[in-house]
Amino acid sequence: MNTMHALHEDLRGSGMALRMHYPALINPGWARRWPGFVVLAGLLGIYAIGLVVLEISPARIVNGLWRLADIVGMMLPPDPQTWSRFVIYLNALGQTLAIAFLGTLVAAILALPIGFLAARNVVASRILRLLTRRSLDTLRSVDTLIWALIWINVVGLGPFAGALAIMSSDFGAFGKLMSEAIEAADNKPVEGVLSVGGGKFDGVWFAILPQVLPVFASQILYYFESNTRSATIIGIVGAGGIGLQLSEQIRILEWQQVSFLILMVLVTVAVIDQVSARLRSAIIGRRR
Amino acid sequence: MHRLVPTPPEAQLAPLLNAYAGAIAAKRRQMVMGGAVLLMAVWIAAIGAEVDPVTWWNKLGNFFSYFDRLLTLDTGARVWTDPLEWFWGLKRWLRLLVETILIAYVGTLTGALIAFAACFAASRNLMPNGFWRGVVKRGLEFCRTVPEIVFALIFVASFGLGAFAGVLAVVIHTAGSLGKLFSEVVENIDMRPVEGAASTGGSWFAQVRFGALPQVLSNFASYGLLRFEINVRSAAVLGFVGAGGIGEDLITAIRKFYYADVSAMLLLVVLTVMTIDTLSTRLRHRLLAMENRT
Numbered sequence: 001m002n003t004m005h006a007l008h009e010d011l012r013g014s015g016m017a018l019r020m021h022y023p024a025l026i027n028p029g030w031a032r033r034w035p036g037f038v039v040l041a042g043l044l045g046i047y048a049i050g051l052v053v054l055e056i057s058p059a060r061i062v063n064g065l066w067r068l069a070d071i072v073g074m075m076l077p078p079d080p081q082t083w084s085r086f087v088i089y090l091n092a093l094g095q096t097l098a099i100a101f102l103g104t105l106v107a108a109i110l111a112l113p114i115g116f117l118a119a120r121n122v123v124a125s126r127i128l129r130l131l132t133r134r135s136l137d138t139l140r141s142v143d144t145l146i147w148a149l150i151w152i153n154v155v156g157l158g159p160f161a162g163a164l165a166i167m168s169s170d171f172g173a174f175g176k177l178m179s180e181a182i183e184a185a186d187n188k189p190v191e192g193v194l195s196v197g198g199g200k201f202d203g204v205w206f207a208i209l210p211q212v213l214p215v216f217a218s219q220i221l222y223y224f225e226s227n228t229r230s231a232t233i234i235g236i237v238g239a240g241g242i243g244l245q246l247s248e249q250i251r252i253l254e255w256q257q258v259s260f261l262i263l264m265v266l267v268t269v270a271v272i273d274q275v276s277a278r279l280r281s282a283i284i285g286r287r288r
Numbered sequence: 289m290h291r292l293v294p295t296p297p298e299a300q301l302a303p304l305l306n307a308y309a310g311a312i313a314a315k316r317r318q319m320v321m322g323g324a325v326l327l328m329a330v331w332i333a334a335i336g337a338e339v340d341p342v343t344w345w346n347k348l349g350n351f352f353s354y355f356d357r358l359l360t361l362d363t364g365a366r367v368w369t370d371p372l373e374w375f376w377g378l379k380r381w382l383r384l385l386v387e388t389i390l391i392a393y394v395g396t397l398t399g400a401l402i403a404f405a406a407c408f409a410a411s412r413n414l415m416p417n418g419f420w421r422g423v424v425k426r427g428l429e430f431c432r433t434v435p436e437i438v439f440a441l442i443f444v445a446s447f448g449l450g451a452f453a454g455v456l457a458v459v460i461h462t463a464g465s466l467g468k469l470f471s472e473v474v475e476n477i478d479m480r481p482v483e484g485a486a487s488t489g490g491s492w493f494a495q496v497r498f499g500a501l502p503q504v505l506s507n508f509a510s511y512g513l514l515r516f517e518i519n520v521r522s523a524a525v526l527g528f529v530g531a532g533g534i535g536e537d538l539i540t541a542i543r544k545f546y547y548a549d550v551s552a553m554l555l556l557v558v559l560t561v562m563t564i565d566t567l568s569t570r571l572r573h574r575l576l577a578m579e580n581r582t
Contacts, residue, residue, distance in 0.1 A: 049390070050391075051394065053386075053387065054387065054452060055451070060452060067446040068443070098337040101329065101333045102330065102339065141521065141558045145437075145528060146538070146542075150351075150542075153354055154351045156347075162337070233435045233437045246438060250445065262438065265434070265435075269433050
């Protein structure tokens, strides 16, 4: 008992000693703390301004929540009501998958050569590289929905416009990813090819391409996953797929149908995620 | 000829060469099979998506002339010859842009706070109770799988038209995706500080506060910034369904063929998104450097 007490005292004593030895660590004065507080105050200040500008008030939140609870109540249970509707929805879902698949694939194929054009270790011309990069950035920063609206003006309403929209915005993303993968590639195989008398093209074909293809393949799968999600919504602006049905049903307030459609989307996305995770680990595993 | 590397005798070499040829053939067969499956999938998808290369080719001119029209004023002159006329609505558009950024900001911060509260309960090392961890994880998954704009549609129906519905949609989606990323960061921390806090009798909150939090904060901030970038992009289109921001004016202009307005607004959106991307990338690199230093 006595030893316990002594130990306790000892610990407390050492605590005091610690405090005296490292005052800056245990109690960093105002001088070290003020930048953190300023940042925090700034963040909260903008937040408060945002709440005011966007007219968010507790009354609106409470009122809306009641309505939301009402709607959620009306959504249950999810029910397509008739078989023919269910078939229509399944068709739309297939269309969504087709849009995502085609858009991703075509974007990837088109982006492959462009990626080389934007990579530092392949293209020496700085101007060409910067130009390619900027255009890719521009493509990327226009949202898929906006692309869908533009393509609808060109090829008319329907899933084809959707596939083209996914292709356009993904083209930018793939080009960037591809060029980064190429820049990260090991340069020693290229030197090897060059040292045995291969040309510049041989260097790219035999030394860089085998290195980047597995990375690229797994990125394509990843984008296919995320594009399935985007493809579910481009129908909202009229570019085909299940989004068209979804926005229609929300507009006419058929909440049971809405929840059923959301459920279909969730299940599909989960299945695609599973499949593509398997495929991705297989691809990456083969590389090792 | 004198060989530097001795070749094994023919009898010994033949099976090896055969095996090699077999392996190559098998690989080639696999490639052909894979290619065939891929082509089949493309074929089916093309039918499903009503792909029509002929229309596309015939109307491709439309695509380029669309951009041509985008860059033409009502007077018929090119847009850049008269910037004042081109950006006639600059004041209104800037206000809407600010609204868009604020939707993204308020949404990201609120969503990040929710994700922050949820992530410790969703990570294996700090929440040993499998049931509650599963509940939190499934909840986050639901929040991030349902597309933002679908939430926006539902919230517009319940909260009315306007920015508030957009903010809520961003909040939900951000909470879902950041919650996942945050909990992955937490699962990768060094557990020794947490054990240290536990061994001195610290409560669960003390363990998280003093053991886990200092390790993850800079990563969290970095992910939060990345999410903010993404949210600015999506907030720009939330207006398409009436959830506030510049999207409302943009879709009206596109639908009513106000070409010069469309290009002006698109330019503003692209510039804003790029600026925010650049700024936040810089900040993130700094944050990561800060973490490496400590």
